[in-house]
Amino acid sequence: MEVLKIATAGSVDDGKSTLIGRILYDTKSLTTDKLDAIKKTSKQRGYDYLDFSLATDGLVAEREQGITIDVAHIYFSTNKKSYIIADTPGHVEYTRNMVTGASTSQASIILIDARKGVIEQTNRHFFINNLLRIKDVVVAINKMDLVDYSEETYNKIKADFSELMSKRDYQDQKITFIPVSALKGDNVVNRSNNMSWYTGESLLEHLEQLDKKDIYNVGTPRFPVQYVIRPKTEDFHDFRGYAGKVYGGELSVGDDIVVLPSKTKSKIKDIYFYDEKYKTASRRSSVTITLENDINVSRGDMIVKEGDLPTIDKQFTANVCWMDSENLTVGGKYVVQHGINKVLAKVDKINHKIHPDYSGIDSEATSLGVNDIASVTFKLNKPIFYDQFKNHRTNGSFILIDTQNNNTVGAGFIQ
Amino acid sequence: MMNKDTSHINSLENEAIYIMREVAAQFEKPVLLFSGGKDSITLVRLAVKAFYPAKVPFPLMHIDTGHNFPETIEFRDRLVEELGLELIVRNVQDSIDEGKVKEESGRYASRNMLQTTTLLDAIEEFKFDACIGGARRDEEKARAKERIFSVRDDFGQWDEKNQRPELFDMLNGEIEHGQNVRVFPISNWTELDVWSYIEEENIEIPSIYFAHKRKVFLRDGMIWSADDEVVYRDAHEEVLEEMVRFRTVGDMSCTAAVLSEASTISKVVEEIRDSTISERGARIDDKRSEAAMEKRKQQGYF
Numbered sequence: 001m002e003v004l005k006i007a008t009a010g011s012v013d014d015g016k017s018t019l020i021g022r023i024l025y026d027t028k029s030l031t032t033d034k035l036d037a038i039k040k041t042s043k044q045r046g047y048d049y050l051d052f053s054l055a056t057d058g059l060v061a062e063r064e065q066g067i068t069i070d071v072a073h074i075y076f077s078t079n080k081k082s083y084i085i086a087d088t089p090g091h092v093e094y095t096r097n098m099v100t101g102a103s104t105s106q107a108s109i110i111l112i113d114a115r116k117g118v119i120e121q122t123n124r125h126f127f128i129n130n131l132l133r134i135k136d137v138v139v140a141i142n143k144m145d146l147v148d149y150s151e152e153t154y155n156k157i158k159a160d161f162s163e164l165m166s167k168r169d170y171q172d173q174k175i176t177f178i179p180v181s182a183l184k185g186d187n188v189v190n191r192s193n194n195m196s197w198y199t200g201e202s203l204l205e206h207l208e209q210l211d212k213k214d215i216y217n218v219g220t221p222r223f224p225v226q227y228v229i230r231p232k233t234e235d236f237h238d239f240r241g242y243a244g245k246v247y248g249g250e251l252s253v254g255d256d257i258v259v260l261p262s263k264t265k266s267k268i269k270d271i272y273f274y275d276e277k278y279k280t281a282s283r284r285s286s287v288t289i290t291l292e293n294d295i296n297v298s299r300g301d302m303i304v305k306e307g308d309l310p311t312i313d314k315q316f317t318a319n320v321c322w323m324d325s326e327n328l329t330v331g332g333k334y335v336v337q338h339g340i341n342k343v344l345a346k347v348d349k350i351n352h353k354i355h356p357d358y359s360g361i362d363s364e365a366t367s368l369g370v371n372d373i374a375s376v377t378f379k380l381n382k383p384i385f386y387d388q389f390k391n392h393r394t395n396g397s398f399i400l401i402d403t404q405n406n407n408t409v410g411a412g413f414i415q
Numbered sequence: 416m417m418n419k420d421t422s423h424i425n426s427l428e429n430e431a432i433y434i435m436r437e438v439a440a441q442f443e444k445p446v447l448l449f450s451g452g453k454d455s456i457t458l459v460r461l462a463v464k465a466f467y468p469a470k471v472p473f474p475l476m477h478i479d480t481g482h483n484f485p486e487t488i489e490f491r492d493r494l495v496e497e498l499g500l501e502l503i504v505r506n507v508q509d510s511i512d513e514g515k516v517k518e519e520s521g522r523y524a525s526r527n528m529l530q531t532t533t534l535l536d537a538i539e540e541f542k543f544d545a546c547i548g549g550a551r552r553d554e555e556k557a558r559a560k561e562r563i564f565s566v567r568d569d570f571g572q573w574d575e576k577n578q579r580p581e582l583f584d585m586l587n588g589e590i591e592h593g594q595n596v597r598v599f600p601i602s603n604w605t606e607l608d609v610w611s612y613i614e615e616e617n618i619e620i621p622s623i624y625f626a627h628k629r630k631v632f633l634r635d636g637m638i639w640s641a642d643d644e645v646v647y648r649d650a651h652e653e654v655l656e657e658m659v660r661f662r663t664v665g666d667m668s669c670t671a672a673v674l675s676e677a678s679t680i681s682k683v684v685e686e687i688r689d690s691t692i693s694e695r696g697a698r699i700d701d702k703r704s705e706a707a708m709e710k711r712k713q714q715g716y717f
Contacts, residue, residue, distance in 0.1 A: 003423045003603075031690070072559040073552045075605045082423045084603060096580055103582040227436045231469035239468060245433045245584070274464040285425075286432035286465070299440055323580055337585050340437070399585050406589035408579040 003082045004210060007101040007134070009125035010111030015142045019111065019182035020074055020085055021052020023204065026189035029076035030055060049183065071101045080208050095356070095371035096323035098128050099411055103397070106215035107136040107207065114147045114179070118160040123357040126161075130168045131319060131356075131373070131413065133393065135215050137175050140203060144195065145181040151197040154179045167358045170390070174214070178203050219248030219392045221283070222310065222385075223303040224339045229288055241272060241288040242297055247394040251289070252280040256306040259297050260385045265306060267292040300341045302385045310385045310395060317351065317377045317415050318389075320368070324402065324409035328368040328376070334409070335401040336380065339394065342401075344381040351375040375415065389413035424612055427604050428461065433584065434563060434600040435465035438545050439472050441588035442596070445545040446503070448534075449475040451487035452664040453620050454549030454601065456494070457609055460618050461600060462547075463498060473547075474501035478534050480526040480666045481508045482645045487664055490621040505537040522634075522647050525668040535571040538595055545588070547598045553605045564588055565597040606662070607687050614680045624683065626660045626675040637671040662687075 010016040021038075024030045030038070034055060042051045055074075074085040088094070088101035102108060110125045112118060129137050139161055147153045158177050165175060178187055179198050186192030189204045201209075229241035251257075255268045271278045272288040281287040289303065297303075304310065322328050328347060336345040353365040353374040368374050389396030400410035438445045447462060449455045462471045477491060495502040507529050510516045515536070516529045538546065552559045562578050564586045579587055588596055601609065613620060630641040632652045639646055641654045645667045648654075659672035660683070677683045 003426055073603070074559065075553040075603075077605075077607075082605075082608075100580040100582055226433070227440045227466075229466060229469045233468070236468045241468075243436050243465070245429065272467070274467050284429055286429040286436070288467070335589070337587060339585065340440070394583060397583050397585075399580075399582055399587060401587055401589055406587070406591065408581075408587045411580070411582045 002212075003084060004107060004207065004215070005084045005086065005105040006207065007086045007088055007098070007105035007108040007129075008111065009088060009098055009102075009108065009129065010142075011113070011119065011121040011125075014111040014113045015053075015182045016087065016111050017053030017055070018051075019109075019140065019142065019180070019188065020087055021050075021055040022182045022185055022188045023085075024055055024074070024076055025050075025052060026185060027076055027078060027204070052182075071097050078204070078208060083207070095124070095128065095321065095373075098125065099132065099321045099323075102128055102132040102134060103411065105134060107138070107210060108134045109138045109140050109203070112139060112141050112157055112161075114141050114143045114150075114153055114157065117153075117157050118164065120357050122161070123164060126164055126168070127356040127358060127373075130170050130173055131321075133170050133173070133217075133390065135172075135174060135217065136210055137173060138203060138206060139175060139177045141177065141179045142182055144179045144186060144192075145184045149179075149181075149186075149192075149194045151195070154198070164358060176200070176206055178206065216283075217391075217393070219387070219395075220308050221249030221251050221305055222247045222387070222392065222395045223251060223289065224341065225297055225299055225301045225303065226340055228298060239290070240294070241290050242303065243286070243288045244303075245286045246281045246283055248283060248392050250280050250282050251303075251305070253278075257291070257303050258306050258309065259291075259295060260302040260304060260309070260312060261383060262296070262301070264293075264295045266295060302341075304385075310387045310392075312383050312385050314380045314383045315348065315378060316380075316384075316386060317375060318398070318412035319354070319415060320374055320376045320400070320410050320412045322368040322370060322372045322374070322410045324407065325370050326402075326409075328372075328400075328410065330366060333403055335403055336378065336384070336398050336412075337401055338384045338386060338398040341384055343384055344403075345378045345400075346380075347376060348379045349377040351377060376412070386414050388415060424608060424615060427601070427608055428464075428612070430603065431458075431461045431600040432465040434586065434598065435462050435547070437586050437588065438547060438598050438600075439466070441586070442545040444541065444543050445473040445547060445598075446476045446541065446543045447471075447473055447547040448549075449477050449491065449502070450549070450664065451477065451483065451491045451621060452549065453609055453613060453624060454551065456618060456620055457601060457604075457612060458547060458549050459494065459498070459500070460612075460616060471498075471500055474503055476503040476505065476537060476541075476543075476546075478530050478537065479504050479506045479508075480530060481506060482526050482667045484621070484623050484640075484661075484664060484667055486621045486623045490619075494619075503537070503541070505533050505540075507533045509533070510536065520647075522649070524647055525666055527666045527669045530666075531571070538571065543595060544590065545596045545598050547600060549601055550599050551604050551606070551609070552599075552602050561599060561602065563599055563602050565599065566590060567595050567597055569593045571595075607684070610680070610684045610687050614684050620680075621664065623661050623664060625680075626658050626678045626682075628656055629659050629672065630654050631657050631659060631672060638673065639671060640667055642667055 038054045072087040086101035088098045108129050180187040187202045191202050223244050225242045225244050227243040269290045269292045271281045330347050332347045336343050350365050353362040387395040396414045398412045399408050402409045507526050510533045516532045562581050631638045632641050632654050660675040677686045
C-alpha cells in the first residue's frame with residue numbers, strides 16, 4: 001500500500017469540495033458521525049441533497065462564505081492505496097495556495113464546469129500544474145448532469161483544453177479527461193450509466209492504477225545533511241553520523257561520494273535506519289550515514305555521488321511565484337531556503353513576468369506583486385548546490401523568506 | 416536491502432523523522448509535548464529513531480490536568496525512565512491555585528480548556544521556541560488546515576488566515592523573539608496509521624487503550640467513565656459495568672469510551688479499520704459547537 005498525494009484545482013463553484021465529498025462518500029470513508037453532521041446541516045440549509053462540501057470546508061469563515069480559503073488535507077484509503085488530497089482553492093487571488101498544494105503532490109485533478117467550459121481560470125490551473133511538473137493530471141469535466149451528459153459538450157471542452165496543452169512547457173505531462181458529475185456520482189468512484197459514450201476509467205480507477213513510474217521522475221541521488229549525530233557515549237564514542245533524507249535516487253554502502261561544498265571525497269561506510277544497518281537507502285528515506293574518512297561535515301552540506309555533481313554557483317535564474325502582499329523588487333534582499341540550506345540572496349534582475357493564463361510575457365516588469373509568476377535572477381552570498389527543477393524537483397526548488405518578518409514570501413523553480 | 420518508500424507507513428515515518436531532525440537543527444529550545452496518549456507515545460518513538468544512537472536532544476513536557484487516567488501516569492513515568500529521557504511536568508492545579516484560571520463547574524465541567532494557560536506559562540518559563548505535538552490533520556476539520564511548522568505569536572495564538580505556505584519538504588522555522596512554533600510531525604497520519612505503526616513497531620501503550628471492564632454511565636449517547644471525583648454525574652445517571660476501551664486519552668472529564676472487546680493491538684487495528692465513528696466523535700469537548708476546535712486553537716490550545 002502506498003500513499004498518493006493529489007492536488008485539486010477548480011474555480012469557485014466548480015464543485016471541488018463536492019467532488020472530494022463524493023469520493024469520501026462512495027469509498028465509505030465518511031464516518032457516521034461526520035455523515036450525520038452533513039445530513040443535519042444540509043437539512044438546516046434546506047437542501048434536498050447532501051452537501052458534501054461540508055466534509056472539507058473546515059474553517060468558520062469558509063462555512064460562512066461557502067468557499068474554501070486555504071489548503072485543507074483530506075485522507076482516505078482504499079484496499080490498494082492511501083490518499084491525501086490537498087484541497088486548494090481556485091480563486092485568482094489564491095495562486096499561492098495552489099502552488100503550495102501542488103508542490104507536495106504527485107498527481108492532480110483540474111476541475112472544469114461543463115456548462116462554462118475552459119475559462120481563464122482553467123488556463124491558470126493548468127499552467128501551475130505544468131510549472132510544478134506534476135506528472136499525472138486528470139481533467140475532470142464536472143456537472144455533466146447539468147448538460148444532459150452531452151458527449152458533444154465533453155468533446156468541445158476536450159478540444160479547447162488540448163489547445164492549451166500545445167502551449168505547455170512540460171510536454172511529457174500525462175493528461176486524462178474524465179466526464180463526471182460529483183453531485184450525482186457519475187464516474188467519480190463508480191462508472192456512470194448515464195454516459196455510455198465514455199468508455200474510460202472512473203476518476204478513482206485512474207488514481208488506483210497509478211504506479212511509482214507514473215508519478216516520479218528518476219533523478220540523481222542528493223543527500224543534504226540535516227543534522228550531525230554525535231552520541232559521545234561509551235558504545236558509540238567515535239560515532240559521527242550524518243542524518244538526512246535521500247532525494248532523487250538511491251545511496252549504497254561503498255558508494256564513492258563527494259561532500260559539498262568542500263569537495264572532499266570519501267566512501268559510504270554504513271547506512272543506519274534506527275539501530276539497523278542497511279546496504280541501500282532508497283529515495284525519500286530518512287537515514288543516518290557514516291563515512292569511511294573522518295572529515296568535517298556539517299548541516300547544510302550535501303553528500304552526492306562522485307561524477308554526479310549538481311551545479312555549484314552563487315547565482316541562478318528561476319521561475320518565482322511571489323506570495324506576499326509586499327512587492328518583490330530588483331535589489332531586494334531575501335533569505336533563499338534551498339532544501340535545508342539558507343543563504344542570503346539579492347534580486348539581480350526580473351527577466352520577465354509570465355502571464356499564467358498563457359497570454360504571453362511582460363519583459364518590462366520591475367516588481368512582482370502577490371500571485372505574480374516571473375523569471376528572476378538571484379545573486380547569493382555563498383554558493384548553493386542545485387539542479388534544474390526539470391531534472392530534480394527537490395534540489396531544483398527553493399522558498400524565499402522575508403528577512404524582516406521571517407514569513408515565507410515566495411517559491412522558486414530553478415531554470 | 417532497504418526499501419523504505421514502498422510502504423505507506425514507512426513513508427510517513429520517514430517524513431516524521433525528517434521533521435524531528437529539522438526541529439533539533441532549527442531551534443534552540445524544543446520540547447516534545449507528552450500527554451501519555453498514543454499519538455505522543457508514537458512521537459517519542461519517532462524521536463528516538465531520528466537521533467539514534469544519540470539521545471533525544473530535547474525534553475518531554477506533560478501538562479497535567481490532574482484528571483488523568485492513573486494508568487497513563489504510571490506508563491509515562493516508566494517510559495521516561497526506560498528511555499532515559501528528561502520529563503518536565505506542569506500542573507493545571509497550580510494554575511487554578513494561583514488564580515490564573517477558574518475551574519469549570521456543572522455537568523460538562525472539564526479541565527481541557529484550562530490546559531492552555533498552563534501550557535503557555537510553561538513555554539514562557541522555559542523559553543521553549545518549538546513545541547512538538549501529536550496533532551493530526553485527519554482528526555478534525557480545523558486541524559486539516561494546520562501547517563507542520565505552525566507559528567504562534569507572543570500570546571500563543573494561531574492566525575489561521577495568515578499561515579506560512581509550506582512547499583515541498585522545506586520547513587521555515589525562522590521566528591522572532593517571543594514567538595514559538597508548534598510542530599506536528601505526524602500531521603499526515605490517520606488514526607489507523609498510528610495504530611498500524613504501534614502494531615508494526617510493537618510499541619507499548621497504556622492499558623486503557625485495550626478492552627477492559629470499567630464502571631461507566633451513559634450521557635448524550637456517549638459512554639463516560641464513572642469516576643465521581645473528576646466527572647460530575649447526576650443522581651439519575653446510573654452506573655453500569657461494561658467492556659470498554661478508549662480511542663483517545665485526554666482529560667478524563669472529556670474523553671468518552673467505546674464498547675469494545677479488542678484486547679490486543681491487532682484486534683484494535685481491526686476494529687478501527689471497520690469503525691464507522693470518527694476518533695474525535697468520542698471527544699466531548701468537540702461537541703460544544705461546530706467550530707469548537709478552531710476557537711480553542713485560536714486561543715492557543717494545542
